Structure formats: structure tokens, C-alpha cells
Amino acid sequence: MASDTPKAKPARRPRAETPKGFRDYFGAEVTERKAMLDRIAEVYHRYGFDPLETSAVETVEALGKFLPDVDRPNEGVFAWQDEDADWLALRYDLTAPLARVAAQYRNELPSPYRRYAMGPVWRNEKPGPGRFRQFYQCDADTVGSASVAADAEICAMLADALEVVGIPRGDYVVRVNNRKVLNGVMESIGLTEDDAETREAVLRTIDKFDKVGREGVLQLLTNGRLDASGAFIKGVGLSNEQAEIVHLFLVSKGEDGNQSLELLSQLIGSSAAGQEGIEELETIASLLAAQGYGPDRIVIDPSVVRGLGYYTGPVFEAELTFEILDEKGRKRQFGSVAGGGRYDGLVERFTGQKVPATGVSIGVDRLLAALRAKGRLEAGSAGPVVVTVMDRDRMADYMAMVSDLRNAGIRAEVYLGNPKNFGNQLKYADKRGSPIAVIQGGNEAEKGVVILKDLILGAKIAQSATLEEWKDRPAQMEVPRADLVAAVRRMLAQ
Amino acid sequence: MASDTPKAKPARRPRAETPKGFRDYFGAEVTERKAMLDRIAEVYHRYGFDPLETSAVETVEALGKFLPDVDRPNEGVFAWQDEDADWLALRYDLTAPLARVAAQYRNELPSPYRRYAMGPVWRNEKPGPGRFRQFYQCDADTVGSASVAADAEICAMLADALEVVGIPRGDYVVRVNNRKVLNGVMESIGLTEDDAETREAVLRTIDKFDKVGREGVLQLLTNGRLDASGAFIKGVGLSNEQAEIVHLFLVSKGEDGNQSLELLSQLIGSSAAGQEGIEELETIASLLAAQGYGPDRIVIDPSVVRGLGYYTGPVFEAELTFEILDEKGRKRQFGSVAGGGRYDGLVERFTGQKVPATGVSIGVDRLLAALRAKGRLEAGSAGPVVVTVMDRDRMADYMAMVSDLRNAGIRAEVYLGNPKNFGNQLKYADKRGSPIAVIQGGNEAEKGVVILKDLILGAKIAQSATLEEWKDRPAQMEVPRADLVAAVRRMLAQ
Incomplete structure (x- = not known):
């Protein structure tokens, strides 16, 4: 058949759609989040933290090549080349820009520098239900203090922030651990700093303890296991004895802080790093007690691992302890809404000098969801x-x-x-x-x-x-x- | 000389720098802007406007190929290709995302839809002193109302917003004009709708009236002129008579609104569009008078042109009338801090149906600078x-x-x-x-x-x-x- 002469098609209209993985927020969704963040900002302000607003765009060079919680190089960010062929990218968190600022303005900023930041971050990851490519973070960090008093302060401030937005005492707990204690345990089972890869693998494995339980963790630490889908997950290759000790570390939460610390002491053997970690936890607990933050709000809990490789000392996590119904109608604890810890290496990338830092990031959408689940959001703004x-x-x-x-x-x-x-x-x-x-x-x-x-x-x-x-x-x-x-x-x- | 064996260079440290044209905001810079925007939001809220927060990222298709105030296609935005080869870009203003939202949710949103939006926008333009590639906008728009009552409301709200942030009555004026009157003037000098290009050229030229004055505008409308640098700027090619009438339009501001309207009536001859424009201005003036917004706050002023091609009816501009010293120590009026108007074509791109809309955008940094110049910013937050x-x-x-x-x-x-x-x-x-x-x-x-x-x-x-x-x-x-x-x-x- 002879082809017809092509007709001019009418220009296709643009699609009125948000890009895949992005969404719009309307009315009360905007004001509820704003009200929550305003209250948190008040707490941060009272603690002496100053706001910082960096731009959404950073050089890829300044951002660094790793997202904090993925192990893939230079993936996961939205990046493009500018007219000078420099690569620019949207920030993927608020910590990397802080490290850049701390280096760039190191002569002007007070030291220690307490700052908070609230705003959107972007991840170029596969979107999923409830998983968006732009979302809010709400961070507070202290840069330039090696004192664990800075960590204790962040934990107290986190507890205050949760209460001020509407999570009552008893409905949350801030759990504190110390990466150094875990390092001590590693030393005591013969994994030295030269075994960095194995240590990282242990870290990633025990971060899954919540999901896979005792048997699962022991299998993953030793010879591996079949996961739910029937796929075989390779093990870390520890001996059964080594794995048992690592597992003991995870469950060494005692009746109270002192008992936990005692149990931990037994696991770290003669490790100096481990001993230092335990002493830091003791100091944190006593500093918090002096301010009235008892174990009803902040507890030492060795099961807190925080997968991030970059933590170097105390790590913490805020968990909501009330139950909600999951999508299948089963009761479960709401779970983690914030986490953080000490990271002493981030600014060093720029300056070559170690700068101690510690901070926390609140999951804004998670916390909003919790407040909604508990009916604690102020009623949406009244209609006119x-x-x-x-x-x-x-x-x-x-x-x-x-x-x-x-x-x-x-x-x-x-x-x-x-x-x-x-x-x-x-x-x-x-x-x-x-x-x-x-x-x-x-x-x-x-x-x-x-x-x-x-x-x-x-x-x-x-x-x-x-x-x-x-x-x-x-x-x-x-x-x-x-x-x-x-x-x-x-x-x-x- | 034999070359040495290459030595492994130490990896270069990343530069701790904001990308060119971007900046950081510290402490009071953040809280002062936030306080100002919070106050404006309260006014918008009281007028029945609801907040909308779209994501920073849009498809290039949805954004459209033109920045509002440049005439170059697909330039001026930060854009990249996603994994499906679709082009994404950072929004360059808050109006284009609103048009997309109005089309996407046209069945869910109330109609008319009053919304406000505040947030950063990005322009991939040459940065300069005080000219950044990320900056805040603060917009309010009404989508779906053809009534000039919507325009009048926006003007009143703009006046209220300026007063609530600290610009006292007498220090500002909202000037209102109507694109239809200008179209009437064009008709009366023989430029019909078929002369779209010439009309656009006239529009662009008279937008420079402030800068080049009477002689300059007359030259540019006719045969062209030498600019300050000695370069020859081509003229629009009108006759002297035509140019004189266009110039009369620009200076037809009378002692009061009625006199202005009378002067304009004489210029538009028998043009129906022009007559409609004058009637709309009359209606706006009477609606505002009924609410107590007299010419001390809102005036009809034919010299307001607003270069944007997309305006179709009333246009307005808020000007601060107090004097400041410029960088050379000379007194000058502070000038424009907000502008807007009616645009009936933006949503049509998506749906094929004309949707009347009107809105205003406040220049956040300009207004902050004005408040700073007048000493009207709340003292920076107290130190701890x-x-x-x-x-x-x-x-x-x-x-x-x-x-x-x-x-x-x-x-x-x-x-x-x-x-x-x-x-x-x-x-x-x-x-x-x-x-x-x-x-x-x-x-x-x-x-x-x-x-x-x-x-x-x-x-x-x-x-x-x-x-x-x-x-x-x-x-x-x-x-x-x-x-x-x-x-x-x-x-x-x-």
C-alpha cells in the first residue's frame, strides 16, 4: 500500500504530572509539617543552635561520592554538568552540606558550632509506596566538640523535641550505644582494625538483628542463610564462638544502665577502645541524670547499631514505643523516628584535619505520620x-x-x-x-x-x-x- | 632528560565551596526571612488562600520552554535526563508548577482555587552581584475566576502583606494597569492582533520607559537609538505619530483615577478591547474603594507595563516610595518589590481549555532588603x-x-x-x-x-x-x- 502523505499532527499537549517519585503537598499537609518544624526549631534555638540554610545544589565534589546509607559510589543523587563542565547535584542529606560549610567558614564560625537545618533533600532512588525522591530532613549538629557532653546534649534535646511536638513521655525512648564498645567486642574476638572489611560486614549484619532475630544473625555472621525468598545470603565467615559473642553484645541490655554497662564490660575483654566506649556511655548517663533525663526517656541499649559506616563514637536512636496497626491490621510498635551519632571524619575530607562532630536527624515524614496516628496533629486549618x-x-x-x-x-x-x-x-x-x-x-x-x-x-x-x-x-x-x-x-x- | 617514574599523587582534597552563584544563609538571615514569610502567610491565610508546596523538580515538558521573563527557548533552567531519558528540571518560578497542579488536580481542587506558595526557585543564569541562582519567591494566585474582583482582591492583599511586614502606609503604592487598554491603544494606531510581533516589540520597548525616558522611548519605537555604550539599538518601526500616542498612554496618569481613565479613553479610540480594559479598571477601583483601599494605597497607573508576554488583563506592581542611598551614595526610590497580573493561558497548555487566573509574586530578597534599609527587621535572635x-x-x-x-x-x-x-x-x-x-x-x-x-x-x-x-x-x-x-x-x- 502506498503510504499516505504525512499529515501534520497537532502538537501533543504536555502531561500535567509530577515526575515519578515526586509529589505535591496541599493545605493542611503543608501547615501541619510547618507547625511541627516550628516547634522543633524553638527547642533547638533554646539549646543555642543557630539555623543554617544551604542551597539545594552542591558540587558533586563537595558532596562526596557516597550516600550515607548506600554503599554504591556516585549513585543515588540527581546530578548534571554545568557550563564549565563541573558536576553539580542536589543535596542528598543535610550533613554533607554542613561538613562543607564547616570547612569553608572555619575561620568565621564560632567553635564549637551548633547549627540546625530543616529542608528538603533529594535521592535518585527507585520510588516506592511512601518512598519519595524528595523529602524533608530536620537535623541538629554540633561541630568542633570532642566532649561527650555534646552527645548527651543532643540526646536530651531530641527527647525535648519529641515531647514538644506531642509525643508524651512514656511513648518514646532515646536509645544510646557507642560504636567504640562494638569495636572493643570486635577486638576481643580477634578482628583488628586491619580487618576493616570484615568489621564493616559484621556491622551491616547486626544492623539486621531486628528483622532476622538471633538465629538469623548467627547464621549470617557465620556460614550464611537462605532468606525468605529462598536465595542464599553469604555469611561473614566468623566462627560460631565469635558469632555468639557478637550476639551477646546485641542482647546485653540489662535491667538498668549500670547492669548493661557491666554486661558490656565482660564482652570487650581488655580492649582499650571498648573500655573508652563504656566510660563514655557512663559519662553520658551521668550527665543526663544530672539534668533529670532518666531511663524513662534515655537508655543505654547495646542493640542500637546504626548501619552508617561513618559513626565513630556514641550513636543514638529515638523510638516510639506505642503500638499502631500495620497495613495488615497487625499491632506493631511504631519504631524509629530519629537517629544520629558522632562522626569525626566528615570535615577532614576538606581540610585534612579531624574535626569532631555529633548530630541527629529527625525523620520528618515518619514523625508526622506518628502524630497523625496518635491524633496529635492540630486540626487542619479552618476553612474560610x-x-x-x-x-x-x-x-x-x-x-x-x-x-x-x-x-x-x-x-x-x-x-x-x-x-x-x-x-x-x-x-x-x-x-x-x-x-x-x-x-x-x-x-x-x-x-x-x-x-x-x-x-x-x-x-x-x-x-x-x-x-x-x-x-x-x-x-x-x-x-x-x-x-x-x-x-x-x-x-x-x- | 629521562622522565621520572610517575609518583602516585596524593588525592586532591575536595574544595569546600558553594557552587558558583549559590550561597549559604546563616542565623538571623534565616530567621528574619522566615519571620517575614510567616507574617505574609498569615495575611494570605486570612484571605482564604491555602498553601501549596510542589516539589523542586518538574518534568521539562510540564515547565514549558520559556522562562517568564526571557525570550530564549529552554535556557535558564537546571535540567538533566532521568533513567528513562525523560528530562527533569528545577522549577524556575512558582507559577509554572501551579499551572501543572491546576491541570493535574482539576477535578479535586475547589474552583476558584486560591493558593499561596513560598519557596526557592532556580535559574541557570549568569550570576552577578546580588544575583543568585537560587532565590525565594512568595506567590499568591487565584485560578478559575474570570472576575476582576479576583484581581482587586490580590491588590488589596498585597497592600495588607506589605503593611504587616513593616512597610507603613505612605511608604508603598500598588499601581494597577490593564493590558487590554494597551491593546486598545495598539488597535487605535492600526496594530491589529495579526501584528503580534510588533505588539510584543512595543511591549518590550515601553517596559524600558523608566530607564530611557520620553526621548529614548520615542526613538526606540520609531527608528532606533544609540545606547550608552554607543551601540545602535534597532527601532520598532512605528511612525512618529504612532509612537507619540503610545507615549501618551504611558504618561496618562491623571490627578486621580477618574482623570487617568478619562485620558486613557481618549487614546483607545473605538477599540472594544480598550473599552473593556477601562471598564475593568473602573470596576477594580470601585471594589477597592468599597473596602477602604483608596489611592493612598492602590492607584491606576498607565505606566505599569510588566514585560511578561503572558499577561492578558489587569497587571500590577508594588513600589516602595521611600528613598534609599544607592551604591554611589545617590538618593533613589527603593522601587518595585512585587508584581503580577492576570494570565489566562497557562493552564490551557495542558488541558486545551482556557482557565482564567491572576496572581502576584513578592520579591522576597528585595522586600527583606527594604526592611533592612528601613531598620524594620526584628533584631536578630538573641545570643544564648x-x-x-x-x-x-x-x-x-x-x-x-x-x-x-x-x-x-x-x-x-x-x-x-x-x-x-x-x-x-x-x-x-x-x-x-x-x-x-x-x-x-x-x-x-x-x-x-x-x-x-x-x-x-x-x-x-x-x-x-x-x-x-x-x-x-x-x-x-x-x-x-x-x-x-x-x-x-x-x-x-x-
Whole structure:
């Protein structure tokens, strides 16, 4: 068949879509997060932390080649080449930019430098349910202090932050461990600093303890195991005796902090690093006790590992201990919402000098989800009073009404769509979550009155289908135009 | 010479630098901007606008190929290809994402949809002094209302926003014009809609009126002119008569709004579009008058053009009228800090249907600079009380002190650097802008007291070099440990 002459196709319209893995946040989603972050910022501020806002874009060189929690080089970031052929990328966390800032401004910044940062970060990873390529982090770090008092302070501040956003004492616990103790355990089973790869493998393995349990961890530390899908996971290659000791470390949480420390002491043998780690934990516990942070809020817990390779000392994790129902309707603990620890190597990349640092990152979306699950989010912002338009020639009158309401501090708007169909105006008010519709047709205007329609009451009546119980409360009333503000205020207060 | 065997070079350290054209914001720079945006958000909220936060990343397809104020295709954005070879880019403004959202969620969103958005945008342009590649915008738009009441509302809200952040009435004016009137003038001089290119050229030319004045504009509209550098700028090619009429349009601002409208009426001849534009301006003026926004705040001003091609109706601009000194010490008006207008074509790109929209964008950095110039920024956040460390073994005591202060709502921190050199601790407190240093050595601990050092007074004494005038106020005092909080509070209140 002879081909037709090609016809000019109409230009395809652009798709109105967020890129894969990105999303939009509307109304209450924005204000709820903002309210939570504002409260956390107040706590950080009271602790002497200053805000820092770096740009979203960094040089790839400054960001470094590794995301904190993946072991793949130069993957996982959104990057492009600028006109000078330098590679730029969106930040993947708030710690890497802090390290860059600490190096760049090392002569101007106070030392120690306490800073907090809140903002989006970007990961070029496979999106999944609830897993987005842009999400918020909320970090606080102290750069330039080698003292474990800095770690203790971060733990106390984390506890305060959780309480101030609405997680009551008893519903959370900050667990503290020390990477040095684990290093001591490694030494005691014969893994020296030269066995760095094996040590890393042990670290990654015991980070899975929560998921695979005692048997699983022992298998993974020794000869390997079949996972749920039937695939064989290679083991680290420790002996059974070595693996048992590592497992003992994970479960050496005692009745209280002192007992935990005693159990740990027995595992580290003569390791100096291990001893130092235990002493640091003791100091942290006593500093916190002096400020009234007891084990009901902050506990020493050897099962806290934190997979990140870059931690060098104390590590901590905030866990929410209340139960929620998971997607299958089973009860489970809510789990971790924040974590952090001491990292002494990040600034060194730039300057060659070790700069001690410690910090915490709060998982903003996780914490918001927890507050939502517990019903602790402030009710979404109230919808506006909607002034309807009965007569489009009197728009000036309607705008004067919203103006009066706003000047009295009441959220209000005039209907700005096509006013022809009054039903659409009420539908609009409903969609806006409006508490009150104000109506003034020609008759009312002549009489100098307005009608107030109580939409919340209206919705309740519609639901219960019995007007009887509301009979003392009028769903609609006529008031003089001059009393508009006062009458709306009374109705809103009901 | 035989070449040496190559030696392994030590790996070059990464540079600790922000990418070219980007910057960091520290401390008060962050909190001052946040405080300003929070106040503006309150106004927007009261007007019934809901927050929207889209992601920083959009598909290039959705963003469209033109920045709003450059005429180059697909330049000026930071873009890259994702793994599916789709092009992604950082948003260059907040309007393009709104158009995408309005199309994507057109069945879910209320209509009209009032939304505000605040956040960074990115431009891949040549950076210059004060010109960065990431900066904040603060927008409010109404999508889905064809009524000029929506435009009037935006103008009133803009005036309110300026006042609430600290620009008093009289120091600003919102100027309003209408693109339709200009189109009417074009028609009256014989430029029809088919002369789109010439019309665009006229638009771009008269947008320079502020800079080049009457003679300049007349030359540019006709045969062209030599610019300051001696280069010849080609003219639009109008006749002298045509150019004179366009210039009359620019200067037809009368004594009051009515006179301006009368002058404009004479210029548009029999143009229907022009007549519609004048009627819209009349309506806007009367709606605003009904709400008490007189010409001391919002005026009709034909010289407002707004270069953007996409405006289709009313356009507006907020100008600060007070004088500042420019970089050369000359007085000049501060100028424009916000602008916007009606654009009815943006959503159509996606859906094929015209959706009327109007909105405003506040230049966040410009407005902040104005507030700074007028001394209207809230004083930068106060530095913390610094508890010094005289005896590192008693860190628990010092941390208990900061804990007491914080629990009383006082910003406080313990010195976390190496405490050996006490002078360094006071230098640190100075760098932090600390009002008070708390000191407790062994003697004081035994006596159960602390020393409070008034650092603000100390700085004043150091400045004036005469202790005499401060003699009634001790720069340092000893108080019982139990009175720490009360004594600090008294000293802070002085």
C-alpha cells in the first residue's frame, strides 16, 4: 500500500504530572509539617543552635561520592554538568552540606558550632509506596566538640523535641550505644582494625538483628542463610564462638544502665577502645541524670547499631514505643523516628584535619505520620467564611463584608466563580470546609440584613438525619448587616 | 632528560565551596526571612488562600520552554535526563508548577482555587552581584475566576502583606494597569492582533520607559537609538505619530483615577478591547474603594507595563516610595518589590481549555532588603547565655545549670570546646553574641554560688572607655546557685 502523505499532527499537549517519585503537598499537609518544624526549631534555638540554610545544589565534589546509607559510589543523587563542565547535584542529606560549610567558614564560625537545618533533600532512588525522591530532613549538629557532653546534649534535646511536638513521655525512648564498645567486642574476638572489611560486614549484619532475630544473625555472621525468598545470603565467615559473642553484645541490655554497662564490660575483654566506649556511655548517663533525663526517656541499649559506616563514637536512636496497626491490621510498635551519632571524619575530607562532630536527624515524614496516628496533629486549618454572590452587580458590597470579617481576624472570602448557580456556591463552600456561608440577596440588602448559614451544623443535621436534637440551634439566621462580624464570631464560637 | 617514574599523587582534597552563584544563609538571615514569610502567610491565610508546596523538580515538558521573563527557548533552567531519558528540571518560578497542579488536580481542587506558595526557585543564569541562582519567591494566585474582583482582591492583599511586614502606609503604592487598554491603544494606531510581533516589540520597548525616558522611548519605537555604550539599538518601526500616542498612554496618569481613565479613553479610540480594559479598571477601583483601599494605597497607573508576554488583563506592581542611598551614595526610590497580573493561558497548555487566573509574586530578597534599609527587621535572635566550664570534671553541674535556664525558657548553652583556656571561652561567648556568661570555679562551687558576667554591659564599657556612667550597674555579680534563673532573668531584663 502506498503510504499516505504525512499529515501534520497537532502538537501533543504536555502531561500535567509530577515526575515519578515526586509529589505535591496541599493545605493542611503543608501547615501541619510547618507547625511541627516550628516547634522543633524553638527547642533547638533554646539549646543555642543557630539555623543554617544551604542551597539545594552542591558540587558533586563537595558532596562526596557516597550516600550515607548506600554503599554504591556516585549513585543515588540527581546530578548534571554545568557550563564549565563541573558536576553539580542536589543535596542528598543535610550533613554533607554542613561538613562543607564547616570547612569553608572555619575561620568565621564560632567553635564549637551548633547549627540546625530543616529542608528538603533529594535521592535518585527507585520510588516506592511512601518512598519519595524528595523529602524533608530536620537535623541538629554540633561541630568542633570532642566532649561527650555534646552527645548527651543532643540526646536530651531530641527527647525535648519529641515531647514538644506531642509525643508524651512514656511513648518514646532515646536509645544510646557507642560504636567504640562494638569495636572493643570486635577486638576481643580477634578482628583488628586491619580487618576493616570484615568489621564493616559484621556491622551491616547486626544492623539486621531486628528483622532476622538471633538465629538469623548467627547464621549470617557465620556460614550464611537462605532468606525468605529462598536465595542464599553469604555469611561473614566468623566462627560460631565469635558469632555468639557478637550476639551477646546485641542482647546485653540489662535491667538498668549500670547492669548493661557491666554486661558490656565482660564482652570487650581488655580492649582499650571498648573500655573508652563504656566510660563514655557512663559519662553520658551521668550527665543526663544530672539534668533529670532518666531511663524513662534515655537508655543505654547495646542493640542500637546504626548501619552508617561513618559513626565513630556514641550513636543514638529515638523510638516510639506505642503500638499502631500495620497495613495488615497487625499491632506493631511504631519504631524509629530519629537517629544520629558522632562522626569525626566528615570535615577532614576538606581540610585534612579531624574535626569532631555529633548530630541527629529527625525523620520528618515518619514523625508526622506518628502524630497523625496518635491524633496529635492540630486540626487542619479552618476553612474560610464564604460570602456568596447573589447579585453580581453588588460585588463591592460582598467584598466590603469579607473585608470587615478579615479586619476582625476572621478568615473569609467572597465567591469568585460564576455566581449564576447558587447551588455551586454552596458546593464550593462545602469543598472549602467553610463553617459559615453569608447570603445577601436583593430583599436582604433592602432590609439591611444578611443571612448566616451554619454549614457545620448543616452537615451534622444531614448526617444524623434528625433535626430534633438541633432544634434549639438555628441552622440559619438573619442578622443586621452592621452585626455581621459579631454574629459570625458568635456562630464560630459555638 | 629521562622522565621520572610517575609518583602516585596524593588525592586532591575536595574544595569546600558553594557552587558558583549559590550561597549559604546563616542565623538571623534565616530567621528574619522566615519571620517575614510567616507574617505574609498569615495575611494570605486570612484571605482564604491555602498553601501549596510542589516539589523542586518538574518534568521539562510540564515547565514549558520559556522562562517568564526571557525570550530564549529552554535556557535558564537546571535540567538533566532521568533513567528513562525523560528530562527533569528545577522549577524556575512558582507559577509554572501551579499551572501543572491546576491541570493535574482539576477535578479535586475547589474552583476558584486560591493558593499561596513560598519557596526557592532556580535559574541557570549568569550570576552577578546580588544575583543568585537560587532565590525565594512568595506567590499568591487565584485560578478559575474570570472576575476582576479576583484581581482587586490580590491588590488589596498585597497592600495588607506589605503593611504587616513593616512597610507603613505612605511608604508603598500598588499601581494597577490593564493590558487590554494597551491593546486598545495598539488597535487605535492600526496594530491589529495579526501584528503580534510588533505588539510584543512595543511591549518590550515601553517596559524600558523608566530607564530611557520620553526621548529614548520615542526613538526606540520609531527608528532606533544609540545606547550608552554607543551601540545602535534597532527601532520598532512605528511612525512618529504612532509612537507619540503610545507615549501618551504611558504618561496618562491623571490627578486621580477618574482623570487617568478619562485620558486613557481618549487614546483607545473605538477599540472594544480598550473599552473593556477601562471598564475593568473602573470596576477594580470601585471594589477597592468599597473596602477602604483608596489611592493612598492602590492607584491606576498607565505606566505599569510588566514585560511578561503572558499577561492578558489587569497587571500590577508594588513600589516602595521611600528613598534609599544607592551604591554611589545617590538618593533613589527603593522601587518595585512585587508584581503580577492576570494570565489566562497557562493552564490551557495542558488541558486545551482556557482557565482564567491572576496572581502576584513578592520579591522576597528585595522586600527583606527594604526592611533592612528601613531598620524594620526584628533584631536578630538573641545570643544564648553561655555557661563556662572552669572544671571539666563538673560538667554535670554546668549542664544542670543550662538545663534549669532552658526549662525557664531562657536560651542557654554550656561551652563544649576545650575548656583549658578560659579566655577562649569568653571569646566564644562574644562571637555568639551572648548577653551573660555564667562562671563557677571550685571556690564558688564550695560556697554554692555562681558568678554572672554581664557581657552587654562589658561591651558598652569597652566601647565608651568610661566605667563612670555604669557604676551603679555591676558588670559582674555573685549569686547563690539556687537563684541562678531569677538573677539571669533580672540581668536580661535590664
